[in-house]
Amino acid sequence: MPAVSDRLSRWTPLIFACALVNFLLAQTLIVAGMTWPEMALTAGSTLVTVHLITLGWLTLLMFGALFQFVPVITTKPLLNQWLSLAVLILVEFGLAGMIVGFLALNHGASGLVYCLPFGGTLVLAGVLLAMGNIVTPLLHSRPLALPGRFVLAGLAFLLATILLGLTFALALSVPAFTPLVAPLLAGGVGYHVLAGLGGWFTLTAIGVSYKLLPMFMLAPEERGWWGECVLQLGISGFGLSVSAGLLSVWWPQAVLLNAVQYLGWLAIVVAVMAYLIDVLRLYRTRKRARIELHNRATFGAFLSLAAALVIAVILVVSHRLAAYAPALVLLVLFGWLSGLGLTQLYKIVPFLTWIMRYSHQLGRGAVPRVQDLVDEARTSPWFVIYFLGVALATLGAFINVAYVCRTGVTVSAGATLGLAFEYWRAWRGYYAGRARPVAPIPPPCLSRGGPAP
Amino acid sequence: MTTPEPLTLDVREELHRGGEPLPRIMETVRQLAPGQALRLLATFEPLPLYAVLGRKGFGHQAMHHNVEDWEVLFTPGTAVPEQPKGKKPHTTTVSTSGWPAPSAFLDNRGLEPPEPMVRILDSLEHLGPGEVLEAINEREPVFLYPELEARGAAIHTDKRDDGMHLLIRRGA
Numbered sequence: 001m002p003a004v005s006d007r008l009s010r011w012t013p014l015i016f017a018c019a020l021v022n023f024l025l026a027q028t029l030i031v032a033g034m035t036w037p038e039m040a041l042t043a044g045s046t047l048v049t050v051h052l053i054t055l056g057w058l059t060l061l062m063f064g065a066l067f068q069f070v071p072v073i074t075t076k077p078l079l080n081q082w083l084s085l086a087v088l089i090l091v092e093f094g095l096a097g098m099i100v101g102f103l104a105l106n107h108g109a110s111g112l113v114y115c116l117p118f119g120g121t122l123v124l125a126g127v128l129l130a131m132g133n134i135v136t137p138l139l140h141s142r143p144l145a146l147p148g149r150f151v152l153a154g155l156a157f158l159l160a161t162i163l164l165g166l167t168f169a170l171a172l173s174v175p176a177f178t179p180l181v182a183p184l185l186a187g188g189v190g191y192h193v194l195a196g197l198g199g200w201f202t203l204t205a206i207g208v209s210y211k212l213l214p215m216f217m218l219a220p221e222e223r224g225w226w227g228e229c230v231l232q233l234g235i236s237g238f239g240l241s242v243s244a245g246l247l248s249v250w251w252p253q254a255v256l257l258n259a260v261q262y263l264g265w266l267a268i269v270v271a272v273m274a275y276l277i278d279v280l281r282l283y284r285t286r287k288r289a290r291i292e293l294h295n296r297a298t299f300g301a302f303l304s305l306a307a308a309l310v311i312a313v314i315l316v317v318s319h320r321l322a323a324y325a326p327a328l329v330l331l332v333l334f335g336w337l338s339g340l341g342l343t344q345l346y347k348i349v350p351f352l353t354w355i356m357r358y359s360h361q362l363g364r365g366a367v368p369r370v371q372d373l374v375d376e377a378r379t380s381p382w383f384v385i386y387f388l389g390v391a392l393a394t395l396g397a398f399i400n401v402a403y404v405c406r407t408g409v410t411v412s413a414g415a416t417l418g419l420a421f422e423y424w425r426a427w428r429g430y431y432a433g434r435a436r437p438v439a440p441i442p443p444p445c446l447s448r449g450g451p452a453p
Numbered sequence: 454m455t456t457p458e459p460l461t462l463d464v465r466e467e468l469h470r471g472g473e474p475l476p477r478i479m480e481t482v483r484q485l486a487p488g489q490a491l492r493l494l495a496t497f498e499p500l501p502l503y504a505v506l507g508r509k510g511f512g513h514q515a516m517h518h519n520v521e522d523w524e525v526l527f528t529p530g531t532a533v534p535e536q537p538k539g540k541k542p543h544t545t546t547v548s549t550s551g552w553p554a555p556s557a558f559l560d561n562r563g564l565e566p567p568e569p570m571v572r573i574l575d576s577l578e579h580l581g582p583g584e585v586l587e588a589i590n591e592r593e594p595v596f597l598y599p600e601l602e603a604r605g606a607a608i609h610t611d612k613r614d615d616g617m618h619l620l621i622r623r624g625a
Contacts, residue, residue, distance in 0.1 A: 008596075008599075071595070072595050072596075075593055075595055215566060215592070216565060216566070217565075218563060218564075218565060218591065221592075287563050288565060351566075351567070354567065355567065355596050359567070359570065359574075359596065359600050360600060360603060362570070362571055362574035362575060362600065363574040363575045363576075363577060363578030363579075364578065367571070369571075370567060
């Protein structure tokens, strides 16, 4: 029988907490007017904010969730629990290095610019460790279920994204390296973004949602050929558009590359549409009549994804993607990815808290239910406010009115803070404690290290 | 050789009283003559029993006469072996040889996690040392394993088309 430590990722709650702090920090920078849309897209502070969201918040959130759920998907343990802590430390320190490097870029502090590739290397090391930790149980589980295959594909795109980013970092900080990749620096940033937001985050989020949604709504987990289509089209779509796009940086006139790129776009559109339809099918075929708050609120994320898809198609067809790409990225980052993250956290946090604190008391006395750890009525307004804020910010970005965009982010930042407070209350057993005495708080490593007393 | 007449067991009254007829049913099954069938009268279709008696080789034929009036004929030697299509059955290494027949049964399908785990651990605490609980879950109970380990209980899992079949034996 597997050991206790095999099933619970003991560092996941700490990783979630750090990720949330990074997200709040990024939103604070936008609210303070220190980034785009007030500042240029290429401003150091804008790049700091973008990477606080993508690496500090979303990547760490995804790692924390994968460290916990890959062993559940595969019923195989992680390579090593301590690797998870090492990943957190490397990514946080790497990110700090990158932040110093980005700021130095703007202020001409050439000595400190080297922090950018140095930080990027630390992040790469952290990502490689995380991949080892996650891929090991995945490869030990054959045949691999659909969610696991999405995760593997996502991790491949993550590696591509990080390597591209590191290339940019070297080009920006090492003058001898710059001429070699000058075209990439000029025209390749969009593909770094596409590989990250699409290949890494979206494919992985789809995979994780294919596990979490059926699990808590009691819907059929087998997605059949439909799910297979989403996976294959998603991989080939993001793969083709990113690789052909990168090559077209050197050969912009190559008709074949442009055709392949459009083929990739088409595959992405079909994949995302098929996924959204499948999500609707999941909700319709669920066995649970009542949908819990996290899965009701997740609709905001799915709506954002659908809106982003429609807008992206319109922008590509009307050749206006370049002008409105930042607004589209904002919608994807805040609405789809952060929206999905915040809503699913509202289930994952109480569920993990419950498993860690109460499962050993089962059958031996009164134990609160998972739902006793949360107060849905108190929390649901925060989700509404969050998505309204995102809608306002997106509108502001599209009509190019900076203060509207900032107001929207201010609203969503307030809601994020409110939600963070609710996660904290779930973790501390605040609501369960109102009804009955709670178990002692777990030690800082956030796990039960041994057999129950 | 003639086949003996089915033995009839009526558990409707017991079910109406809120009782748990499983021990009596299992006892009756043990008393059946070789080849003899069991005719069970119940207030609902006893789906969980299909799995329990199917393991003993009994096939079933259900008749729904009226609301709260079911007749099910369990005939030995007619069970269709359940074999997942295209998949190898997944079974843990724990052997169940020497385990007594289950003295409790839980159908946890249709319950949201962690409810199946709550019910299993609750039931386990009510079993005597060495007694066995049978359960059917929708999914492999990954969070249950460490709890069972901590309590000295053993588990045997068997993944079939209709769910994850579990046999859990309480520690001595």
